[in-house]
Amino acid sequence: MHGPEGLAGAVAALQGFKSPIRTARAVMERTHHVMLAGEGAAMFAADQGLEPIGDPEAWFTHAGADEDNHATGKKLTHGTVGCCVLDREGRLAAGTSTGGVFDKLPGRVGDTPVIGAGAWADGEVAVSSTGSGEFFLRTATAVQVAHRIRWAGLDLTAAAGGDRAVGAWAGHGGLIAVPTAGGIAMPYPNARA
Numbered sequence: 001m002h003g004p005e006g007l008a009g010a011v012a013a014l015q016g017f018k019s020p021i022r023t024a025r026a027v028m029e030r031t032h033h034v035m036l037a038g039e040g041a042a043m044f045a046a047d048q049g050l051e052p053i054g055d056p057e058a059w060f061t062h063a064g065a066d067e068d069n070h071a072t073g074k075k076l077t078h079g080t081v082g083c084c085v086l087d088r089e090g091r092l093a094a095g096t097s098t099g100g101v102f103d104k105l106p107g108r109v110g111d112t113p114v115i116g117a118g119a120w121a122d123g124e125v126a127v128s129s130t131g132s133g134e135f136f137l138r139t140a141t142a143v144q145v146a147h148r149i150r151w152a153g154l155d156l157t158a159a160a161g162g163d164r165a166v167g168a169w170a171g172h173g174g175l176i177a178v179p180t181a182g183g184i185a186m187p188y189p190n191a192r193a
């Protein structure tokens with residue numbers, strides 16, 4: 001999401017391409033849509049010349065291969081990359097990318113591609129979330145942080161505050177938040193035990 005202009009692009013359930021974030025950016029810059037999903041997203045990525053995954057076996061790390069992505073019974077485990085950027089002219093942007101969670105049902109979409117839940121950027125703050133996406137979806141976590149700053153006048157730490165952001169809703173996860181004034185908040189209140 002591009003803060004100054006409030007522009008956003010997202011893809012969900014995209015398979016076969018190396019950079020979902022580049023595809024999301026292309027949705028933002030080259031279409032009049034915000035989100036493309038599944039086969040349509042893949043057709044769009046191919047059409048835009050985005051780089052496909054040639055050899056899936058060589059590209060993917062299998063779930064269970066490292067400690068941050070292990071299967072523990074029915075528990076949803078996950079792994080996400082989030083990025084918040086403030087440039088020298090005070091412009092903010094946020095991007096979030098994930099493989100989702102382990103043990104998900106086919107067709108499940110988490111918070112990551114949902115603008116306002118997994119990512120948000122406006123003229124005041126950029127936010128990127130990670131954790132049990134279902135909780136972030138239910139509470140529009142990323143945009144909540146921005147609204148707390150804008151409408152409630154909270155400072156960054158209070159707005160992104162762990163106990164009020166994710167932990168209070170019994171999810172586990174956290175976020176990174178960067179405001180125009182600079183600085184960073186990274187609450188992660190309910191880390192997986």
Ligand code: ASP
Nearest residue numbers: 078079080110130131133
């Ligand atoms: N939030 C992501 C999801 O629910 C997972 C993650 O952050 O690792 O799909």
